[in-house]
Amino acid sequence: MISIALPKGRLGNKAYKLLEACGYTISELMDESRKLVFRNEESGVQYFLVKPTDVPVYVSYGVADLGVVGKDVLIESDADVYSLMDLGIGKCRMCVAAKEDYVEDKSRPVIVATKFPNIARDYYEKQDREIEIIKLYGSIELAPILGMSDVIVDIVETGTTLRENHLKVFEEIMPLSAQLIANKTNYKFKEGEIREVVAKLREAIQ
């Protein structure tokens, strides 16, 4: 039996479609249920539906053997897990964005609003630029509009939200997509099964 932690929401649904195509099916419909655990003895799989940022936690504690998680969440969490493959879904970019007319004032630290303080800190550290971080949990775009921050470090998918709020991308930090992660101990005890999941997924993606 392989346990897989899936993020609730769009990415989780896409990931399930991929896994379903590989034969790791469950009989119930996931999005119409309030259940959190879905199990299928026949296909030898068990899914947990968890908050996206909690996927690396369930995997690093080994209650889930595998997990599907955005690269943004994975890097931010710095979890000590295997990152076995890029699933090629949930593609977007981690960017620095600001008001369209923003000009950086180099005489003082940049004020950055973000959900991803570790990624932001790392990015500016590499450029030797001092920053102040304002950690937010949502509607990050509001921070520069109200003058609370100079820039934001956030995920950009289509750029529509930015445009509608008169913000624009100034720098791209990294491309993002969903990763298949594994617990390091469980990998050792279930190597055959996990390698099979990876092989089937590789085939399904091509």
Place this chain on the structure above:
Amino acid sequence: MLIDTTKLQKDEQVYLEMQQLFESKGYSLYKMRRFEEYSLYLENRKFLNGENVITFNDTQGKLMAIKPDVTLSIVKNARSEKGNQKVYYRESVYRFDQSSSSFKEINQLGLEYIGEIALDDMATICYLAEQALSVIDNKFVFAISHMGIVTGIIEAMGISEENRDEVIKAIKSRNFGQLEEIGKNNGTSKSILQKIKGIFDAPTDYKEALNALKSAMFNNDIKNAVDELEKVYENISKISKGDNIRLDFTIINDIAYYNGIIFQGFVSKLPKAILSGGRYDRLIEKFNKDKGAMGFALSLSDLAAYNPTV
């Protein structure tokens, strides 16, 4: 035996059974002070992974630390004139625990060999680590690797010092996609990347993994690693069944201190490695001692409430 060790808590059982085995192989108990001068840890911060240390001033005003680690003290105190030193210890160390943001006491059982280390000795140390795991749980994995694999990959990829950590991170997380990207940005040739992919694609079954490494011997580091991994395995096989031994290149210790054979031990009910160790001649060199060193430690604290797989 007077005590039925199987009825004890797991940490006590492991200690008592391993104590007998260690002594039968010529290791003697090493007892040490709880405090050490702080400068020892300051100079070797990387060995402790930059770990925080509890410090205090002694009566003479000297800055002291409550031990965060035992190996450093054993190495520091190893007499250079003496022959081989074979010791084991059971000590508490104090380390900062990220999840609770406070210091935590960890009871460790460990073993160190300082001196001339022959192939036989390396195999014996691996065997003892493997035995310790089998006492904890019969469902265990003893995963061996070699520092030459990672240094060989770094050299073959033409990676500069500043990008080294990224490569190590990619290998540790078994992330070939990431490694490939680093390679492309650093002008690594396609044929080298293809060979490295072969290492990633192989299972951790010792022989299969060794064969994958054999088809990727692009430099001396890897050649020496393959040679030593092969010989050590042969030697372990003479004293152990070796059913649970794997070759896992994703196990990496700090390059500044470790060289040669390294290993980690896993039991099925703990999400992280319970045992880790390896050859650390580079640390010994920093103390100007012309010797080899190898050892391992396991956390007894994590075992107190351990229920093995039945």
